[in-house]
Amino acid sequence: xxxxxxxxxxLITVTGKKLTVTCSQNMNHxxxxxxxxxxxxxxxxxxxxMNVEVTDKGDVPEGYKVSRKEKRNFPLILESPSPNQxxxxxxxxxxxxxxYNEQFFGPGTRLTVL
Amino acid sequence: xxxxxxxxxxxxxxxxxxxxxxxxxxxxxxxNLRWYKQDTGRGPVSLTIMTFSENTKSNGRYTATLDAxxxxxxxxxxxxxxxxxxxxxxxxxxxxxxxNLFFGTGTRLTVIx
Numbered sequence: 001x002x003x004x005x006x007x008x009x010x011l012i013t014v015t016g017k018k019l020t021v022t023c024s025q026n027m028n029h030x031x032x033x034x035x036x037x038x039x040x041x042x043x044x045x046x047x048x049x050m051n052v053e054v055t056d057k058g059d060v061p062e063g064y065k066v067s068r069k070e071k072r073n074f075p076l077i078l079e080s081p082s083p084n085q086x087x088x089x090x091x092x093x094x095x096x097x098x099x100y101n102e103q104f105f106g107p108g109t110r111l112t113v114l
Numbered sequence: 115x116x117x118x119x120x121x122x123x124x125x126x127x128x129x130x131x132x133x134x135x136x137x138x139x140x141x142x143x144x145x146n147l148r149w150y151k152q153d154t155g156r157g158p159v160s161l162t163i164m165t166f167s168e169n170t171k172s173n174g175r176y177t178a179t180l181d182a183x184x185x186x187x188x189x190x191x192x193x194x195x196x197x198x199x200x201x202x203x204x205x206x207x208x209x210x211x212x213x214n215l216f217f218g219t220g221t222r223l224t225v226i227x
Contacts, residue, residue, distance in 0.1 A: 004157070042203070042219040043158075090157050099145055099207040099214055105157025 002027045004106035006091050012112045013081055021076045021109050023091030031094045031101070032074040033058070034066065036087040037108075043090065049074055050097070081113040116141045118206050120218035127225055131194055135221045137187040137204030145207040145214070149178055149189050152201040152220070161189070161202075194225045 004025045013019055025032065033048040035058075045058030049068040063085055065077040074093075078085060089109045094101040118139045127133050137147070146165045150158035162173050164180040164187065171178050175198075177190045191198055204218040 042217040102160045
């Protein structure tokens with residue numbers, strides 16, 4: 001089944017404890033992206049990747065890191081999480097740039113930072 | 115300023131009734147507009163995409179319209195079902211720039227029996 005998977009689905013952590021949220025897609029998509037979704041603000045892009053080893057900042061990149069060593073994986077790293085990073089996170093992938101291609105979203109990761 | 119505004123924020127309707135969700139945008143230069151459906155606890159799923167030259171597009175009981183002159187789009191749901199309960203997100207793309215997707219904050223639809 002074609003899909004985007006994220007792990008973990010739920011995570012409660014404490015301020016400053018490094019964490020990684022994994023994202024994997026099995027559709028051979030070139031473009032991958034991370035979003036956060038907060039009430040009243042909608043989806044905001046954190047980072048995106050046009051292809052392997054090519055990543056760039058989205059609208060809200062502060063406090064996050066990403067890497068794209070393989071085409072299928074695009075992990076999101078929080079080196080020192082803070083409470084304002086409590087949010088619902090979505091990974092998405094598309095065959096090419098999402099302007100002209102449908103994005104496929106993962107199931108989401110709900111993160112709480114205490 | 116590029117913005118996408120959706121209305122209403124939330125809506126409750128009886129099963130079997132029709133409803134219309136609105137999306138107004140100030141995005142320019144316009145490329146296309148997508149409607150996504152997001153079930154609770156799930157990621158968004160694309161319902162339809164509309165380009166500048168398209169006025170209406172249907173996907174089952176969902177019909178999207180686009181008026182590029184007034185920069186408005188609507189999503190009409192016919193004969194609503196309980197499974198239509200979800201958030202509906204409007205996303206507008208511009209033709210230029212790396213970060214060129216603009217998301218609305220969504221309309222939360224609840225269909226009650």
